[in-house]
Amino acid sequence: MNEFIPWAEKYRPKSTKEVVGQNLAVEKALDFVKNFRKEKTKALLLYGPPGNGKTSIVQAIANELNYELIEMNTSDFRTADSIKEKIGHAVTQQSLLFKKGKLILIDEIDGIYGNADRGGLPAIYKVLEESNYPIILTANDPWKSSLKTLRQKCALVQMKRVDIRSEVNKLDEIAKKEGIEVEEDVIHEIARLSQGDLRAAINDLQTICQGRKVVRKEDLKEIEARIKEVQIFDTLLAIFKSKDKKIIFDAFNNSDKSPDEILLWLVENIPKEYEKPGEIAEAFNYLSRADVFKGRIIHNQAWGLQSFVNELMCLGVAFAKREKYHKFTRYSPPGILVKMGRSKFARASRDKVAEKIGKVCHCSKKRAVEQFPYFSIILKKRKLEIELEKEEVEYLKKYT
Amino acid sequence: MTNELEEIWTEKYRPKVLEDVVGQTEVVKRLKAFVRSKNLQNLLFAGPAGTGKTTCAIALAHELFGKEWRNNLLELNASDERGIDIIRNKVKNFARSKPLGDVQYKIIYLDESDALTREAQQALRRTMENYTRTCRFILAANYSSKIIDPIQSRCALFRFAPLSDKEVEERLRYIGKKEELHIEESGIKAILEIARGDLRNAINLLQATAATSKKIDEDAVYKVSSKAKPKDIEECVKLALSGKFDEARKKLDSIIINQGLAGEDVIRQIHRIVLGLDIPEEKLVGLLDKIGEYDFRVIEGSDDRLQLDALLAQIYLIGKEK
16 A cells, blocks of 8 residues: 555645745745845744645745755744754754755744743744844744744734635645546535635545545545634633533633633633622632642742643633523623723823832832822822822822 | 922931831841941841831941942832843843942842742842842842742841831821921821831821821821722722622722732732621621632732632622621
8 A cells, every 4th residue: 555645745835836825925925035134034924823834835935946944843942952953053054955045944933832941932032133044933823922022023924714715726636636536515615614724624635535536425424524723602601501521621622712811701701601609709719729720830830730720710610500501691802901901001101100109219119009099199289209290290199 | 289399208207327217126236237347248128018128228328338329229129120130130230330439349129029939039049149249139028938048048137027106106206396297196096007017108198198187187197098098999899798799890900900909909908998897797707718818819829810800709709698
């Protein structure tokens, strides 16, 4: 029997023209590499959902321009040393192969999780600074707070899900090359199920074509419906309406939201779902316990505790209910974020005033804020010897 | 309303020399010994807010450095700086130049050191070691137990006791005399009751009362303190107790966001408010038990707002119980 080669690899684009449905991103990336100059932005961050061609674009560019491609992914990110070892030298030295240049690919940078990769991100920053060659990074979710600094150092290019038309064309082309007759409906269905994840679609196509020369509609049931990322509402439904561990963990682990975000959603919606005070108090109690474990993780680097955080959070909330509520609840997104945005101004003036008072009174901003009410009362009657702007005085006056 | 600029009394009456520091007799005695020998080790000041830690550090600098004290003292606050790296950089820049005057070292005063994580404290310890020749560190903290052992063992420990009512009263009367205030006995009592040994609080309360009323009596003091008391938090607790959990949470959100209070501060105030509530004994005890528990969880945990929400849920539950 032939060696099994995944079609997703076999049909990876060799040139940028073969990249499917990402014209704009291709253009930007190609432009970045071709016109790369040391002093400009050194890195490009391609981001978007899985299987939409991020890595393929980079490989295609290297191939097309005859550059040496140096690849690095999550497993290499563990420590600062491993990063230095892998690409530290590569970014400054000339290509040893007979290539025209070098292109560095740092794949799935969002795989760097918090402090787990100690020194990982700073080592990457250093690589970006020192590099004489263009660097392209990829990520599914570049908006994690831990990636903030990195975002500032890169030009960001968003890549959408691959549109269904392009997916269908590509699948069709592959089937033809493999000499297998696949009904149009089947191809269409595979593309639809993949929701813009072309790699997943190609894998499905390969599965269904295994050992067949002709693929018909009834063969479709052989491929399992893909478990796509669970939308947050379904995660909430599982936790709030079920007590089944498997259902709950599946919904949690496959969620499109991070544990931190799910926690915020739970906090927001517990009182909407649960009606008995005992249930509400208990659900919050377990979230609070989960957070205590999170604190221990942060303070003591006790990474092993993460699973307890997740379990206490999911099961603690799920089991808090006596019985499931047979009602429709309109779950709403975490409110604090919305309000934080709106109150940005208030917080900014508060911080400014606190800083000024803290400086004069030799205390922290926090302590200064505690004393705001007194200064507010004084300022309504007298003038104080602190250098405050007019609107800062007004802010304080309104404080009480 | 007068047009004259008024100085903030906590600063106007902050002692310049150790001799004038209120209370803390033992501490002052030991510090004076340092002044006499012109020698100084690293120090750790531990004690509650408003008991004179910063004042002692400034007075010490005054006495050691004379008029150059400002140039030879770097005041930092761990709860304000965004990380140990920033602190390290500031220390580095400060330590770069030689001390002015006839002393061989400069002083770095790091207030609220217990706000630093253990990891950051380890880094701080290395920084302290790097500058042993040119700098002395004075670390201040509410609790010495929150400072890691390796730092404690490198510092001489000074415990600041809460000020006694008598000591606070003396200071208030001194200020009253200087400012020509009309302070009644009942006014002093009221301030002592509210300030609970925190002199900063007491003096600010005095100044605020003096700004609103000629006569400083019980009435005037309580009027100011009730105006100053974060009514929002009281309302929030009452809402939760009366079964309005959602409204209580909304209130809490706006308190955290707009007033920028930290979880520990909010809990401290909830504590104070609950003690003043007129509720059945068993409910009060139940509430205190929960407040204590969540005070601990706020410190141990990572998300103040979540912990406070959870505490509100407990208060809500206790309110509902028969």
